[in-house]
Amino acid sequence: MLYSQTQxxxxxxxxxxxxxxxxxxxTPSDAAMASTAPFACDLMPLEQWLQFIFIPRMQSLIDAGQPLPSRIAIAPMAQHVWQDNPDLLPLICVLNELDMLLNEPR
Structure with missing residues (x-):
C-alpha cells in the first residue's frame, strides 16, 4: 500500500x-549528479534534483521492494525555493503530502 501511494x-x-x-x-552534468549537498543545491535547481535524483531513487527502492525513507522533508525546501511562485503551490502541496505519507509511523 505504501509503495503504491508513494508511486x-x-x-x-x-x-x-x-x-x-x-x-x-x-540530464545534469556528472558533477552535478555526484553532488553530496542536500538536494544537490550547490549544482542543480530543485526541480532537476526531483527529476533526476529523487524520483529515480525512490522508484528504484519501490521496484526492489526496499524500505522507503521514514524521515523526509522536501516540502520545506520547495517552499523556500519557490515561495515567490504561487503557480507552484500545487507541487509544494504534493511534496508535503509525500513528506507526511513517508513520515507516518510504520
Whole structure:
C-alpha cells in the first residue's frame, strides 16, 4: 500500500513539474549528479534534483521492494525555493503530502 501511494505521489510530482515547464530533457552534468549537498543545491535547481535524483531513487527502492525513507522533508525546501511562485503551490502541496505519507509511523 505504501509503495503504491508513494508511486502515485511521484507520478503527480512528475506531472506537475512537466505542467509547470520544469521537466528537463537535458540530464545534469556528472558533477552535478555526484553532488553530496542536500538536494544537490550547490549544482542543480530543485526541480532537476526531483527529476533526476529523487524520483529515480525512490522508484528504484519501490521496484526492489526496499524500505522507503521514514524521515523526509522536501516540502520545506520547495517552499523556500519557490515561495515567490504561487503557480507552484500545487507541487509544494504534493511534496508535503509525500513528506507526511513517508513520515507516518510504520
Amino acid at each position: 502515485s505521489k511521484l507520478a503527480q510530482i512528475a506531472t506537475l513539474l512537466n505542467d509547470a515547464g520544469m521537466w528537463s530533457a537535458t
